[in-house]
Amino acid sequence: MYIDSKSTNAAEALQKMGGAQVILATAPSSKAMSELIDGLGPNGKLMVVGVSLDPIEVTPVQLVNRTRTIEGCASGTPVDSEDTMRFAELTGVRAMIETYPLEMAGEAYARMLSGNAQFRVVLTM
């Protein structure tokens, strides 16, 4: 399902489904991550992979009450990359990409930063 967190309270929507076991936080918005913590179920985990420099806000009560966890997760080793590619090969998972020539690196970078790319920007040569 798709939850629009602007028009809906996403944490409440997740609780209506029993609470999330895991929330994989990819968008680099600490505010959006903070707002989702109440959507975690018992023993639920917020896994942070989107990086920004402002703080995530959470109260100890939010964490203690349902035994919740917030965890950071860096990408992984080259063998993890190989596992990822093999799993993608096995299951058909593919990135949707927009390609640009290297000469347009600046434009491609701006497109990526704009958040409007569908979804990953790839430079080709």
Added chain:
Amino acid sequence: MAMKVAQIPKPGADSRLSNATFPSRVQERCASGFKPVASCRSDLFTKEGSWPGIQYPRVPGHEVAGIIDEVGARVSGWKKGQRVGVGWHGGQDGTCLQCRRGDFRNCLNLQIPGISYDGGYQQYMVAPVEALAAIPASLSDAEAAPLLCAGITTFNALRHSGARPGDLVAVQGIGGLGHLGVQFAQKLGYTVAAIGRGTEKREARRKTWSERVYRQQVD
């Protein structure tokens, strides 16, 4: 021999396309020769100089796929012509306390392509051999590149998250990482909730796309 390079001359400056000399003799333990590269938000660290210790000029790019053109004299296990990729993990030192514990991911002197050394926004790059990942034959370079940072980051986080098949897993943010996270979560057998923001056109497209992924799950 000259090659094309997109380089950040100094922190905050836009990338500048220039010609550079083909990497001369590949150092021992290194391999060179890459092509397509995906653009990650973390390239921001290189462009803005917000990562400590970057030396400029610096070529960004840490999702790189290509073909090995040359290998260093002491390299074993990799050969010219082999298809390989490099991601955020650009090489461990092998000697720090974390490496000695076998925890290479948390190497205290972890090298990152595009930050510690010149990355993939160029025709050829040189990378430490311990940074290489083999690309399966069925994936094109352009398909493989986004899996080397956005893909591994979401897949690895999910498979180590403790979630079990059927559990409710939410993916916040439907962008470069999130759209892969939604697909991986679906294929790993979770109940998936994609969380996006807003109702404008961009989000509407993301909603449509996410729903298409779920229909595949049900069908």
